Amino acid sequence: MEKQEDDVRKNLNYANNWPQGTRDDFVLHALDCSAIVAITDTRGRILSVNSRFEEISGYTRDELIGNDHRMLHSGQHDRKFFRQMYRTIASGHVWHGEICNRRRDGSLYWVDTTIVPHVSENGKVTSYVAIRFDISARKQAENHLKASRQKLQKAVNTDFLTKISNRQHFSHILRRLLRTSTASHICLALLDIDTFKTINDTSGHDAGDRLLRKVAEKLQSFQSDSCFIARIGGDEFAVLMTGNTPARFETDLLDILTRMRFTFRNPIMSHVCTVSIGYVCVPLPDAREKSLLKCADLALYAAKTGGRNRICEYHPAMEEKLDLAARLRRRVQTGLRDHSIEVFYQPIFSLSAPGRISFEALLHWDHPQHRVLSPQHFPEVFEDPRLTLTLNSFVTHQVMQDMRLLQEQNIHFERIAINIALCDLEGSDFFRKITTVAEEMNVPLDALALEVTENVFSRPHHKQLEHELDTLHSQGVQISLDDFGTGFASLTHLKTITFDYVKINRAFVAGLERHGTDAAIIRGVIDIVHSLGRKVVAEGIGSATQVRALLEMECDFVQGDFLCEAVPVMDIPAALEKIRYQTLLSPVGGPA
Structure with a gap:
């Protein structure tokens, strides 16, 4: 077209020197042709x-x-x-x-x-x-180029796996809303799939990818002019909402939480899918991108550590709590390096055979500003799965070393029990780690017991955990259900889970002398467990009266500070000598 216009101009300039009539005819002819x-x-x-x-x-x-x-x-x-x-x-x-x-x-x-x-x-x-x-x-050509650019832009803004918006597009939309939205409030919610790692580990990454696509598909049904959905990384999704009725945000998020509860089936096994959601809601004039993301992330962390499968709204106290927990975790890491964190051992006594002694391995921290602390004084540390794994790995190695030391000193014991956490069992190599350390230390697996709280069996992936424990049990490791009676569906667990012992929580033992209800519960648990051919351990013993009552109920084992406090491995011989002396004086023929 431009060439045609140039040709017309040249011909017109050339024709300017012609006579008027001829020039007019030429112009008309040129226009007619071009x-x-x-x-x-x-x-x-x-x-x-x-x-x-x-x-x-x-x-x-x-x-x-x-x-x-x-x-x-x-x-x-x-x-x-x-x-x-x-x-x-x-x-x-x-x-x-x-x-x-x-x-x-x-x-x-x-x-x-x-x-x-x-x-x-x-x-x-x-x-x-x-x-x-x-x-x-x-x-x-321009339209083709425009379409190509739009197609490229869509590809850049779309998550390749789930086909919904990605983190880059999310950031763009968030900034645009902060600049241009006419709504009064903005809400940012972060959503995380509970136990996604376990699904990947047990069913494979293909199953994990299909689950991500399924969740994205369900979330996409909530997308609207006032609700934007994106996958911002891993198994984490963002829900961005604007509106003039802040109370509506939580209602919508509750709908999302409900929709995300479904059974995910694959050829290997079925999983119950749930999510955790943390959100923050602020007036739009006060909203800032980094602050929204930080606050929503803190709320998500609170939802996950609070039990998962729930919604949690941001509160400023969360930030203070997180800072305190972070400082505490740093101190614990320092304690591991400077050896102020140690493994202590508390004896577990048999009421029917006083000479039979086992131990429970317990973490103790020689805190620089406080007395020696036990784990119940720093529970925030165990909200961090990575640090929990580090601590439990430290305990496992130390217990194996101490087992060998006790054997070399001819100190006889039946077993040493280790407390294990959910994060220990979420990895598929837990059994391999235990057996590898035992082989390196030349310690028999049948000298080891694992204490597991019943709450871990309420998780969506409990079948995999049961399989892992069955594998360990078949190698001689004994399984104990810890804190029995404080969790969920305890009687169901007694029927379905392989175990050797049930540990009655110290809260019931403490009420043994004061409340008839606690005594009735303990007696009932003992009768049920015995009918299944298993044993009962009562922990937290605080008096001789409690020991006598438990002996009368035919409880099998007892432990507590009244009988013997937890001690370092080097102090075990002296502690046992003291126990033998007490045993001789006991009016019931057992530790008192």
């Missing part, structure tokens, strides 16, 4: 067209002459476009622009158009001459 020309009256009725107009429009001259030029309208331009054009030419000014017209066969074409008004001697516009050049090829 341009699409039409003349209309002031009402838009076509008065004249050239052959190029017929050619591009598909209409004959007879079909065009006398008809309104609107017969070519494509519908691509709005009324405002034409009003502005007609206002310009009606005032006697030249208008230039690009117009899309419709051919006789219905197809569209684009023309670069110049409309020149013809003004009479009295200053009145009498007609218009429109000179057009076909730019359809250029517009097609």
